[in-house]
Amino acid sequence: MFFLGLAVWLVSLPVLATTQVATQIYDIDYGTGNEEILVLLNSGQVAKVPHEKSEILDQLKQKSTTKQQSYNFTLDENRNIVAIDEVHFPEVVENLPPEISMNTSSNKSNYIPTTIESMAKAKEYFKEARLNPKESQCFNRAMVWTYEWWKNHSLKSNKILIYFTRTYIRRHNFEWWFHIAPYVHVMHEGKVVERAMDRKYSSGPRAFRQWTDIFMKQDQECPVITKFSDYADYPYTGECYLQRTHMYTYQPADLQGYEAWSTTKDTFNMFEVKGAYLEAFDETIAK
Numbered sequence: 001m002f003f004l005g006l007a008v009w010l011v012s013l014p015v016l017a018t019t020q021v022a023t024q025i026y027d028i029d030y031g032t033g034n035e036e037i038l039v040l041l042n043s044g045q046v047a048k049v050p051h052e053k054s055e056i057l058d059q060l061k062q063k064s065t066t067k068q069q070s071y072n073f074t075l076d077e078n079r080n081i082v083a084i085d086e087v088h089f090p091e092v093v094e095n096l097p098p099e100i101s102m103n104t105s106s107n108k109s110n111y112i113p114t115t116i117e118s119m120a121k122a123k124e125y126f127k128e129a130r131l132n133p134k135e136s137q138c139f140n141r142a143m144v145w146t147y148e149w150w151k152n153h154s155l156k157s158n159k160i161l162i163y164f165t166r167t168y169i170r171r172h173n174f175e176w177w178f179h180i181a182p183y184v185h186v187m188h189e190g191k192v193v194e195r196a197m198d199r200k201y202s203s204g205p206r207a208f209r210q211w212t213d214i215f216m217k218q219d220q221e222c223p224v225i226t227k228f229s230d231y232a233d234y235p236y237t238g239e240c241y242l243q244r245t246h247m248y249t250y251q252p253a254d255l256q257g258y259e260a261w262s263t264t265k266d267t268f269n270m271f272e273v274k275g276a277y278l279e280a281f282d283e284t285i286a287k
Contacts, residue, residue: 019075021045022087024068026177026252028060029166029235038169039073039081040177042251043137046169047073047081059084079175111246111266114156115185115192122186122195122205125149129199136280139180139251141200143276146182146247147268157182160196161243161252162212162222163231168239172217178252179215183208183244208242216240228255250276 021043029038037049039060049056060081074083116122129145142159149155160183164174181198186205195205201214212222222240225231231241245255248265250272258264277283 017077018082020072021047021075022070022072024070025060027235031170035170038166041073042253044139044176044178044180045079046175046177047075047079049081053080056081056084111248111264112156113158113185113246114154115187116155117187119186119188119195119205122184122197125153125155125184126197126199126205128152129197130281131199132281134282138200140276140280142180142182143250143273144280145197145199147273147276149182150247150268155184157184157197157247158194159183159245159247159249160208160211161245161255162215163241163243163252164215165231165238165240166235167237168216180249180251181211182247212240212242227259228252229259232256 021041023041023043023045026040026042029040031037034051037051037057037060039047039049041047049060051057070087072083072085072087073081074085076082116125128148130148146157146159149157159180161178161180163178164176168174169177181196181200183194183196184205185192186195194208196202196208196211197205198211198214202211206214209221212220216222216239220239222242223238224242224244226243228243231243243255246264248268249255250269254265274285277285
C-alpha cells in the first residue's frame with residue numbers, strides 16, 4: 001500500500017492555458033505498452049506524462065520516492081505535466097496555538113451523527129452550503145460546509161468518498177482518483193436514510209446511487225468499503241468504491257492513518273479548516 005502524505009495547502013492557478021497545482025504525489029501508475037503514465041496527486045487530480053517525455057519521467061522517478069515533499073506541478077490543458085518544481089510551505093505546524101493543534105486523534109471514535117428531522121430541513125441545510133464560482137478542491141469545500149453546519153446548527157454530519165479505479169480512469173480519461181462530499185442522516189417517511197449533500201454537483205440531497213451516477217459514465221454500482229486498503233490494494237478491480245467517514249476527515253490520508261494506527265480524529269483540525277476557507281472561498285477566518 002502506498003502512503004499518502006498530508007497535503008494541507010493547495011493552489012490552482014490558470015496561467016496561459018496551463019494550471020499550476022501545489023500538492024504531493026500519492027502514486028504513479030506506469031501502465032503497460034504505450035499507455036500514458038498516470039500521476040495521482042494528493043489533491044485528487046490525475047496528471048499524465050507521455051512516455052516520450054523522458055525528462056519529466058526522470059524527474060518523477062526521483063521525486064516519487066519522497067511522499068512527504070510537496071511539488072508545484074504545471075499542467076497543460078490535457079493535464080500533461082510540463083514542469084515540476086519543489087515547494088516549501090511555511091513551517092507553521094510546530095508553532096500553532098493550542099486551538100489549532102494538529103494533535104486531534106484518539107484511539108477510538110464515539111462519533112454519533114445527527115439525524116435531521118425531515119427532508120425539508122435537510123434541503124434547508126443544503127441551500128446554506130456556500131458556493132464560489134472559482135475552481136476549488138472538493139475536500140476543502142466539504143470541510144467548510146460541514147464545519148459551518150456544525151458551528152451554526154450543531155449538526156454532526158458525515159462525509160462520503162468515491163474512489164475511481166485505474167481501470168475506470170484510463171478507460172474514460174478521468175481527471176480525478178477520488179471525490180469527497182458531506183452526507184447526512186435524515187428522517188424520511190418513517191425511516192432514517194442517508195443523503196449526499198454535494199452542492200457543487202447536485203441541486204439537493206441525493207441518495208448515494210444518484211450521487212455516484214453524476215460521476216460514473218455508465219450504469220455502475222460502487223461497492224461500499226470499510227478500509228482505505230480495500231481500494232488502495234486493488235486499484236484495477238472494478239470501476240469505483242465508496243467509503244463512509246465522519247465530518248472531521250479531511251482527505252484520504254486521514255483514512256489511511258486511521259487504518260494504519262487505529263486512531264481517528266475527534267474534533268475539527270482548525271489548521272485544515274482555515275486552509276479550506278482560504279483555498280475554496282478566498283476567506284481568512286480567525287477561528
